[in-house]
Amino acid sequence: MDKHWRERVEPFFEELLPEFEENLLRESAQLAGLLESGALEDLGRIAHKIKGSAGYFNLTELGQLARTLEMQCKAGDRAAAAASIETWQALVGKLELRSV
Amino acid sequence: MSDEGTGPIFVVDDDPTQRMILERWLVREGYEVVLLESGEACLEALSEELPSAICLDLNMPGFGGMNTLEQVHDHNPMLPVIVLTSDDAVDSVVQAMRLGARDYLTKPLDQTKLLTTIANAVEVGRLAMRVSQLEREAEGKGYQGIVGNSAPMKAVFRQLDRLCVSDVTVLIHGESGTGKELIARAMHTYGSRSRGPFVAVNLAAVPETLMESELFGHEKGAFTGAVNRRVGRFEEANRGTLFLDEIGELSHQVQVKLLRVLQERTFQRVGGSARLSSDFRLVTASHCNLEEEVRQGRFRQDLYFRLAVFELELPPLRQRRDDIPALPRTFIKQMGEGRVESVSAVALERMMRYDWPGNIRELQNLIQRSVVMCNGTEIQLEDLPERVRAVAKTNDSEPAPEPEETDDTTLEDFSRRLLVNALTKHDGNASAAMRELNIGRTRFYRMLKRFGLEGKIDELRQGN
Secondary structure (H helix, E strand, O other), rough: OOOOOOOOOHHHHOHHHHHHHHHHHHHHHHHHHHHHHOHHHHHHHHHHHHHHHHHOOOOOHHHHHHHHHHHHHOOHHHHHHHHHHHHHHHHHHHHOOOOO | OOOOOOEEEEEEEOOOOHHHHHHHHHHHEEEEEEEEOOOHHHHHOOOOOOOOOEEEEOOOOOOOOHHHHHHHHHHHHOOEEEEEEEEOOHHHHHHHHOOOOEEEEOOOHHHHHHHHHHHHHHHHHHHHHHHHHHHHHHHHOOOOOOOOOOHHHHHHHHHHHHOOOOOEEEEEOOOOOOOOHHHHHHHOOOOOOOOOOEEEEEEEHHHHHHHHHHHHEEOOOOOOOOOOOOEOOOHHHHOOOOEEEEEOOOOHHHHHHHHHOOOHEEOOOOOOOEEOOOEEEEEEEEEOHHHHHOOOOOOOOHHHHHHOOEEEOOOOOHHHHHHOOOOHHHHHHHHHOOOOOOHHEEEEEEHHOOOOOOHHHHHHHHHHHHHHHOOOOOOHHHHHHHHHHOOOOOOOOOOOOOOOOOOOOHHHHHHHHHHHHHHHOOOOOOOHHHHHHHOHHHHHHHHHHOOOOHHHHHHHHHHH
């Protein structure tokens, strides 16, 4: 994944990019806080959502990481979830997301 | 909601990206789409709309997808629900199918799979309903002994088929004696609430001073004569159907209270402080023109909108003369009178000419009288009352009257005018207009679309 990922998005989904990026930015900002407060269910739900939508924008790596994070949250594995969140932030950083 | 047409597709997902993607695919395919953010919003929308199918995300916060599915299937077992889930939630899929889901799709969704699944679900739902209609028509009978083979009654039955698999609030219009309560009862008996109570109230027969107590119940000592607590009709109808006949008879004061109950689904008994809740389907009826009552200021506009989510018109008997021959046979059978078995052809012919201002109730009373008066096994012309015997030769079934040429010739015109007025009054502020009309967001935007008023909001705002 790199900052040119938008060029690989199918034309049909291009118009949805601004909303997707806005949501991803907002939700990514919540991850660490939710983990710290122990809100694993909410954290898992965000991961589940991104897992379901990342594929539309060819963000395969992010989708797979979201699946991993979701499973870690369901298992209650905070340490593993923390590591995944760190990886997540690095991945999202590479995407250079834009806020509307 | 059209008589024959399909309803929209509900897309229920808390993820805005998923909602947008599904909407685009479905709209492009020609479907009408309603977007809903939660299970709760879906259940509320079902009281205002009958979709052809629902796409339901299983993983949603709050009430959740599984609970929503269960509720939907309980109240609308024939409504196809397609669940949307992740590819590793096998247990969820199994549970969802057991709860009545028609099919499932995994995210990220594939456009072709989605459209094929939706098309199949809509078609299966439509065919199931059509089979039900055909079975009924082939047997020559309707619901619960409601006789009707004429074209107008077949149209009523088609609407009834859809209403029975729905929880929408219904307002039945029809002259006195056309069978409004029978139709309401059929909606209950053939619907998902059949195990619950059917509570019928003729509001015209309730004294004004007792109306609130009748509907809301009262606590012991609430007023002089209230020696015991009394459970009201709202409570009685919990998990069932409440039928309020002659809804136009309500005083302004009770209209306000009824509106609040419909909005909040809670109420208080007269003299009580506890807020009670009741889960009922509301069916109302009126023989008078409620739109006119609203125009004259005698009936609240916001309450009317709440009641008239779906309007069903029952034809008077003179507009369905083809059904007359079967009705006497039905009434004779119901009387269990062994001696009289039939009606002579001559008597029947005269009955078919008569206009029946009292409709089916008048015909039923006449048959009961004639059975008593009849000496033989067949009701003859001379057994009929003078007013029927003497009727002159007339034309066939009276056609449905042509609408008068007035400014508001139809409910559509009337509803459109109310919407435009509300938007204009509030300078295009949609939220304010919705509050004034007392309708939800989903219904408001669907009405805008139906009347081609989508640009009206911007137009009004730019004008300021």
